[in-house]
Amino acid sequence: MAVIQIDNYDNVRQPDHEIAVVGKQYVTSNNTSLCIKFEALTVVDHEGNEQYKFLQKGDGVLICNLDGTPILNCYAKQGTYRNMYVYKGEGETDQLVHIETSKVISKDIQSYLINILNIARNESEQLEMHYNKSNQCYYIYSNKDKANESLIGIIKKEITRRLEKEYKIEIAPMVDRMLLLSIGGVIVRLDFKKSSKNEVHQEDEKANCFGACCFIAIACIGIAVMFFIFIGMSMKGD
Numbered sequence: 037m038a039v040i041q042i043d044n045y046d047n048v049r050q051p052d053h054e055i056a057v058v059g060k061q062y063v064t065s066n067n068t069s070l071c072i073k074f075e076a077l078t079v080v081d082h083e084g085n086e087q088y089k090f091l092q093k094g095d096g097v098l099i100c101n102l103d104g105t106p107i108l109n110c111y112a113k114q115g116t117y118r119n120m121y122v123y124k125g126e127g128e129t130d131q132l133v134h135i136e137t138s139k140v141i142s143k144d145i146q147s148y149l150i151n152i153l154n155i156a157r158n159e160s161e162q163l164e165m166h167y168n169k170s171n172q173c174y175y176i177y178s179n180k181d182k183a184n185e186s187l188i189g190i191i192k193k194e195i196t197r198r199l200e201k202e203y204k205i206e207i208a209p210m211v212d213r214m215l216l217l218s219i220g221g222v223i224v225r226l227d228f229k230k231s232s233k234n235e236v237h238q239e240d241e242k243a244n245c246f247g248a249c250c251f252i253a254i255a256c257i258g259i260a261v262m263f264f265i266f267i268g269m270s271m272k273g274d
Contacts, residue, residue, distance in 0.1 A: 056156040057215040062212045062213050074224060096109045135151075147167070161178075189207050191204070205217065
């Protein structure tokens with residue numbers, strides 16, 4: 037995995053302890069940047085080289101090696117999406133991450149709780165994630181609102197010149213990059229669902245509009261027919 041040195045990492049900051057969830061081999065030693073390409077469902081490095089693949093599977097998104105071997109299953113069950121999970125491998129038994137929120141998918145969700153088992157300390161830990169709608173950024177914190185608070189990751193949604201959606205991930209040192217990538221996978225899943233809902237809504241609007249137009253056309257034809265019948269009867273009367 038390529039590691040990128042970034043000069044203006046004023047926001048993300050190394051936490052006061054190591055955070056490892058998927059595996060210690062994924063823990064960063066430097067500031068790291070990755071990019072999820074939504075349409076292509078791939079993860080690339082700073083040179084555009086593909087590092088991982090994303091695959092849609094039912095209610096989840098699989099993060100796979102380039103050979104197709106599943107690493108993580110980012111699972112978000114259809115419905116309110118108040119509870120989302122990340123599992124090891126392809127199944128839904130070995131839970132690594134639990135993301136929860138009190139709001140439903142149709143709302144502008146502002147905050148999330150991220151529950152993990154930190155294998156570096158062998159203890160449960162809770163991170164926080166906040167969404168800023170104005171700049172389309174998700175901010176992931178360790179020890180939020182404490183003296184040792186650290187912003188350990190940022191996930192920013194952007195639209196390219198080709199109108200393609202990307203998720204740029206900034207990761208602080210001493211943080212499991214696959215944890216941040218899995219959170220990105222959950223966000224991709226949410227956005228995919230939102231896009232599907234919007235498409236269904238647009239199709240419903242088109243169908244309703246078409247139905248209304250048909251009704252108006254039929255009504256106009258009916259009025260025209262009645263008008264000609266009336267004219268015909270008037271002429272016979274004369």
